[in-house]
């Protein structure tokens with residue numbers, strides 16, 4: 001019939017040939033020396049390499065029992081002895097079509113599996129790239145936030161340590177209050193922005209060596225609203241918290257703060273937390289007009305302000321975290337002024353009045369820096 005054929009003398013040889021050559025269809029006699037046709041069929045169907053090859057069992061006419069057992073052994077079709085050639089041709093043709101179809105399905109499935117593996121790998125890589133990009137964007141925006149905060153701070157504080165410490169104190173309080181990690185993180189990153197509005201306060205007020213008069217004080221208070229305005233309208237979660245913190249960090253629990261005079265829980269929690277952290281760090285840092293208070297005095301002031309200046313729950317949480325707070329303070333000391341900042345300071349103290357940018361740019365002393 002034009003087919004390429006392999007012949008075997010018994011079951012064992014047939015099985016070996018099938019496994020080695022993977023034919024497209026197998027004709028099996030039942031009665032054979034050694035392995036019977038049914039046993040060979042069972043073994044072929046149990047082997048993943050040969051299980052898709054159609055098996056035709058050749059039985060004697062009317063041997064119903066053999067046929068049932070052949071079906072149980074996994075046979076695909078039967079031929080009756082003596083074999084009539086037209087029937088054999090028809091059976092082979094249809095089984096070869098079945099086999100071609102199975103082969104095609106198998107190849108397609110293998111191709112699909114390969115594609116899925118490939119795409120999964122690509123997808124995983126893309127997701128990794130994406131989360132790396134997210135991480136970078138977040139780091140960069142935090143970096144910008146921190147630099148922006150420093151820029152605002154630079155005019156009246158000489159190192160960035162204050163905003164670092166008070167942000168870490170705020171983080172400790174937030175976590176101990178049981179806020180979720182996302183909220184804790186946004187408070188950590190929002191806290192440095194609290195005084196960003198000082199950027200809009202004129203030198204002669206911000207840097208005034210003596211006490212402010214009433215009118216100057218009113219302008220100074222505006223740093224809260226200026227800060228909120230600078231940060232307003234952001235799509236970023238923690239900058240939004242920053243806006244709240246900037247606006248409300250000088251509100252007091254008893255309603256005597258500014259700019260709105262909010263009281264109690266009307267004041268957003270993030271601002272109530274930052275208020276404690278900010279005041280404590282200011283008290284325990286040297287300022288141009290006074291030395292730092294002792295830790296004992298500073299904790300005392302927080303305690304005395306509990307329920308009047310500060311949210312009692314927030315202040316108590318802070319006081320309970322004393323050891324953690326001190327560890328942060330220890331780890332982030334004021335590193336001393338930069339040369340440039342010392343220059344501005346020295347000019348100010350010499351002349352006893354605020355120094356304008358123009359004044360120190362013109363200063364002879366600036367040349368000593370370069």
Ligand SMILES: [Fe+2]
Nearest residue numbers: 194195249250
């Ligand atoms: Fe402030």
Ligand SMILES: [Fe+2]
Nearest residue numbers: 194195278282
């Ligand atoms: Fe501050």
